Amino acid sequence: MYDKHIIYPDSLHNLADNGGFALGVRLPYYRGQPLSVVEDIAVKVDGAAVPREQVRFSVRGKTWTLDQLEENTAERWEFGEVAEVSVVQAGGLAAGAHDVEVGVQLRISYLPWSPLTTCTRRETIAA
Amino acid sequence: MNPTHNIKRGVSLYSYQYETFLRKMTLDDCIAHAAGLGARGIEVVSEQSFTHFPDVPQAEIDGFFASLEKHGAYAQCHDMFLDTKLYKHRKLNFDEMVASMQRDLRFAHRLGCKTMRVIVNTPPEVVVACVPLAEELDIRMGIEVHSPFHFDQPWILRYTELTRATGSDHVGYIPDMGMYIKDYPPVFRDRFLRMGATPKIVEFILEAHKARVLPDYVIMDIRKMGANPVDLQMAETLRHNIWSNPRRMLEFMPWIFHIHAKFYEIDDTGREPSIPYDEIIPVLIEGGYTGHLSSEYEGQRHIEDAFEVDGREQVKRQQEMFARLLGEKA
Numbered sequence: 290m291y292d293k294h295i296i297y298p299d300s301l302h303n304l305a306d307n308g309g310f311a312l313g314v315r316l317p318y319y320r321g322q323p324l325s326v327v328e329d330i331a332v333k334v335d336g337a338a339v340p341r342e343q344v345r346f347s348v349r350g351k352t353w354t355l356d357q358l359e360e361n362t363a364e365r366w367e368f369g370e371v372a373e374v375s376v377v378q379a380g381g382l383a384a385g386a387h388d389v390e391v392g393v394q395l396r397i398s399y400l401p402w403s404p405l406t407t408c409t410r411r412e413t414i415a416a
Numbered sequence: 417m418n419p420t421h422n423i424k425r426g427v428s429l430y431s432y433q434y435e436t437f438l439r440k441m442t443l444d445d446c447i448a449h450a451a452g453l454g455a456r457g458i459e460v461v462s463e464q465s466f467t468h469f470p471d472v473p474q475a476e477i478d479g480f481f482a483s484l485e486k487h488g489a490y491a492q493c494h495d496m497f498l499d500t501k502l503y504k505h506r507k508l509n510f511d512e513m514v515a516s517m518q519r520d521l522r523f524a525h526r527l528g529c530k531t532m533r534v535i536v537n538t539p540p541e542v543v544v545a546c547v548p549l550a551e552e553l554d555i556r557m558g559i560e561v562h563s564p565f566h567f568d569q570p571w572i573l574r575y576t577e578l579t580r581a582t583g584s585d586h587v588g589y590i591p592d593m594g595m596y597i598k599d600y601p602p603v604f605r606d607r608f609l610r611m612g613a614t615p616k617i618v619e620f621i622l623e624a625h626k627a628r629v630l631p632d633y634v635i636m637d638i639r640k641m642g643a644n645p646v647d648l649q650m651a652e653t654l655r656h657n658i659w660s661n662p663r664r665m666l667e668f669m670p671w672i673f674h675i676h677a678k679f680y681e682i683d684d685t686g687r688e689p690s691i692p693y694d695e696i697i698p699v700l701i702e703g704g705y706t707g708h709l710s711s712e713y714e715g716q717r718h719i720e721d722a723f724e725v726d727g728r729e730q731v732k733r734q735q736e737m738f739a740r741l742l743g744e745k746a
Binding site: 292294319320322323326359360367369396398 | 430433437438461463464467468469497498500501502503504535536537716720721
């Protein structure tokens, strides 16, 4: 569900400090969720997987690592809300087009498995 | 109003989720659309319609009430969830589950809802423990009997046994009409074909569905035919989208508080091609059902890959079908 809308269109950009890149990501689900049920946000760029430790998640001005996210039951990722998912990677991405894949895995209490929903988009880093 | 029944119409705002997600419809737009169709009973998936659940900012609640009043609608049902797997390393314990459900009862009360949808994974013991608060707040709790569950399925039988023992008239059922998939939904079929299902295996599955072949047997049969993963995924839907007898609702009617009028598509002829509402609604009339038929459009997830989703048009078509089947004067 919402597969093709996970990546917010034309949101890929390098971070201002040149220490990585970021993009807008929406929750592929019909209700907002506590952060603790977000088991994974897997990012791939041009076919290469980003190590989980390098991924950061931000909503409403607060930022977590993916491990920290799993411990947070107080804050939520709201329905339709665009989170910023950033990747710590010195120098960011080269200018030009990149194929970006984002897979969001959620622990849904009434399902006996954790659904993984994936989105791929060609995004561009401005020169 | 037709004198032979007192069935009311409503809409679950779940139906407009796609447009809401994409910020093409506001909460006020959703309520306005439903009420404009004469479907005045509003059901909310609160964690979709509001932020910071359960501590929803008062301004959002005030806005909700203002929209209801403006459009001549009313809050009817709050859809509750139980995050038993909130924590990574352990499940919620009994007291935590009861506290979570009580929190939802209080939230439903805050919204002015007299009915609360209980998600099917809620243990019946937890529901029973919440009966005193439900009675105090005068909120009727209905477990969502949702395909592949049905009234004679063991989990629901156990729920019935434990909840009926309370003697309370505040605990019962919200049947989801997705357990009455009489014909295989065309939107499912077409999506699997787009995903790469094998046409002759798709035909085989549709024929087997018509013949009511046990889903496990269908899966075994298509494996022998060389089914690909998409074919198997399609056959799996037979397990999860069941046909059962709508007349089974009659026995439970005193405890049926609300109906999730699930639908996947209303076609150009004004029919739901898979769920026979022309068979279901007469059963509800016969049983003296007095609650709401709450539109729950769930076709969006089956067409979004290839088509524009139009929740408004779909809800409008279903409500027109209801008005016709309920004998409302045009």
